[in-house]
Amino acid sequence: MSLLDNFIQVGKIGRPKGTKGLLRLHCFLNDNRDINKFQKFYLEDETTINVKLVSFDKKSPLVTINNITDRSQVEGYVNKYIYLQKEKLSPTEENEFYFHDLEGLEVVDQQNEIVGKVASVVNFGAGDLLEIYFIKSSKKEFFRFTETNFPKVDIKEKRITIKS
Template sequence: MTQDKVLLGRIGGAHGLRGEVKIATFTAAPEDITAYGPLSSADGTRTFVITGMRAASAGSVIARLKGVADRTQAEALNGIELYVPREALPPPEDEDEFYHSDLIGLAAVSPEGAVVGKVIGVHNFGAGDLLEVRFGDERQPVLIPFDNAHVPHVDLGAGRVTVIRPAFESAEADGADGESHE
């Protein structure tokens, strides 16, 4: 189950006075954000072409965008997410590699094969990828480490991913969080 666009970056604040912007990149190498052609906004109404770029802090670049000439124009772009069409990307090189957009929307199933929820997001806060899963009618989604212990099988063709809830999370959901409720 793939989506038609893949998020490659997010424009941050303006950098300097001549219209440059800082872009947080979600590509393996930050400079690869230019490797797949023009970028577009989430709704597809705006197109962005990077005409110049240099490395910034880890996972980001300072970029000059075509048509953006001053700080005011650059500041107006803060927060815009940058996408490319899914078909512009090569297939993952390894069978255990996945694009986040390929995982979002998959059915989450138990090791026995019963549908228990749905993958609604993929996040990485610095310690590895996490699948955000909404289980059944539970109000709060659960973050599941995207590792072999918690996600032993991904079947994109069948539109499903096997998930094992972390033991500490299951104990909290059962009310056994160790806190006194007197």
């Protein structure tokens, strides 16, 4: 089983905070507090873990894993990605997409010619960016994911239209 088939990446475990087993979590969910809505998460090797939001350090959520309260025991989780089963996530609203739904889409121009592919979707804090691999130039470029830049997204057809 491939994690990409049935699971979605929802966070990356950061470095420990203090001595009581707390870890920072780089959460990819819209609301960090949603962490506590889920019973179990998975690591890449499909190990099941329990993640519980305890508090915040500035804006970073602080979590415990499997109720471990010792810093040395949680250090092995640092830099690991956590996943949820896709079926556990809420359906998206109209014009709302999960990153994994956009990655790999064919990019077409307004004349419906294939010009590239969505290589990745990232958010560095100032909004979502699509990294587009352009076939002609063999180069990748980032574009803000806005309705102006991408007027049509068709998940079923696996296509996204880029404004010329």
